[in-house]
Amino acid sequence: MARINANYLKLKAGYLFPEISRRVSAFAKAHPERQIIRLGIGDVTKPLVPAVLDAFHQGVDDLASSDRFHGYGPEQGYDWLIQTIIDKAYKPLGVELDVSEMFISDGSKCDSANILDIFALDNVVAIGDPVYPVYNDTNVMIGRTGACDARGYYEGIVYMPCTEENGFLPAFPEQKVDIIYLCFPNNPTGAVATREQLKGWVDYALANDAVIFFDAAYEAFITEPGIPHSIYEIEGAKRCAIELRSFSKTAGFTGVRCGLTVVPQELKASDGQGGQVALNALWNRRQSTKFNGVSYPVQRAAAAVYSATGWAQVQQVIDFYMENARIIREGLQAAGIRCYGGVNAPYIWLKTPAGLSSWDFFDRLLDQCSVVGTPGSGFGPSGEGYFRLSAFGERANVEQAVERIRNGWGQ
Numbered sequence: 001m002a003r004i005n006a007n008y009l010k011l012k013a014g015y016l017f018p019e020i021s022r023r024v025s026a027f028a029k030a031h032p033e034r035q036i037i038r039l040g041i042g043d044v045t046k047p048l049v050p051a052v053l054d055a056f057h058q059g060v061d062d063l064a065s066s067d068r069f070h071g072y073g074p075e076q077g078y079d080w081l082i083q084t085i086i087d088k089a090y091k092p093l094g095v096e097l098d099v100s101e102m103f104i105s106d107g108s109k110c111d112s113a114n115i116l117d118i119f120a121l122d123n124v125v126a127i128g129d130p131v132y133p134v135y136n137d138t139n140v141m142i143g144r145t146g147a148c149d150a151r152g153y154y155e156g157i158v159y160m161p162c163t164e165e166n167g168f169l170p171a172f173p174e175q176k177v178d179i180i181y182l183c184f185p186n187n188p189t190g191a192v193a194t195r196e197q198l199k200g201w202v203d204y205a206l207a208n209d210a211v212i213f214f215d216a217a218y219e220a221f222i223t224e225p226g227i228p229h230s231i232y233e234i235e236g237a238k239r240c241a242i243e244l245r246s247f248s249k250t251a252g253f254t255g256v257r258c259g260l261t262v263v264p265q266e267l268k269a270s271d272g273q274g275g276q277v278a279l280n281a282l283w284n285r286r287q288s289t290k291f292n293g294v295s296y297p298v299q300r301a302a303a304a305v306y307s308a309t310g311w312a313q314v315q316q317v318i319d320f321y322m323e324n325a326r327i328i329r330e331g332l333q334a335a336g337i338r339c340y341g342g343v344n345a346p347y348i349w350l351k352t353p354a355g356l357s358s359w360d361f362f363d364r365l366l367d368q369c370s371v372v373g374t375p376g377s378g379f380g381p382s383g384e385g386y387f388r389l390s391a392f393g394e395r396a397n398v399e400q401a402v403e404r405i406r407n408g409w410g411q
């Protein structure tokens, strides 16, 4: 009989979002008169902007014409898209990249999982806690961990707690690690790293021969000047960091699918026999064999994000979400709830009042205000006692939710 990859059996069953749906459905059934507002999702709500749609349509029309038809494209993405991203998104930051250093993909979730392919299993991996669950679970799937303990920690992974006490910026691991996941602006905490803090991580990685996976999926939501948008703004980062970006949150591509990974030519890792190998060549080999590129119309749509009109339109949508974030943040503060994030990220991370557990707060918020959010404990053990609200949503709903929390909370 064929055998399964038994690492999958170590995974805890997907619990968070099914459990949220279960509780919301039960509540809706018991209280059909209540209008429920959902601020729990990590998905955008606004449609694609017109400039992106035009390019998308044009891309489809090209496929209908015999002289503009496109079949298989380069596995790494079309040069015109890569060059546009380099010129428009990296050069203004003072970051020079070569076309060969950027790989267009179907999204950052996939890339953050696939990148593990080119690293040995015995690397020690450090991840934040709480964290985007994909980092943890993909390491379990590939076989880098033992079992999960009662708290929810897998044997073999180094967890870096991110709490109020450390300002949601993890301390450097005490033991030697080889791979470090960093996500700034952070999902779920909304925290960002300053230039000095990021420099600390780059210096740490260089001193310890570690590789940083830098997830910048939310960089477009940074509003404060001086906060780095790319880890390559830090000197030396090209020798220690892989950066992931996505069009998902930036431009509403969650259903369209497009992202990118930067693997600098200078970045090397050990071959285990005293030599060093360029990770760029390995990733290129991996993508060429296991991936066949992002569809042509999608890449045309992605390029339009960086046209003058496209970017102005995309920025307007981001500003809209960030105004939602401000309304939520200030409303919670006015209700006496301590909260973080929401300034450089579309997530507000709040400390549950009165020492409530994340799930108890979920139930109270649903019961008293008919508002749905995400329990912090679902993102990792150190998320216990916290709660995430998302700024993706319609303005009227956001305002209503905040008003209900201000009037209803604690009654």
Ligand SMILES: *Cc1c(COP(=O)(O)O)cnc(C)c1O
Binding pocket: 042, 106, 107, 108, 109, 110, 132, 183, 187, 215, 217, 245, 246, 247, 248, 249, 254, 258, 259
């Ligand atoms: C949404 C999100 C992504 C983007 O994933 P895609 O696969 O590009 O849609 C990546 N990282 C984090 C932390 C996210 O929240």
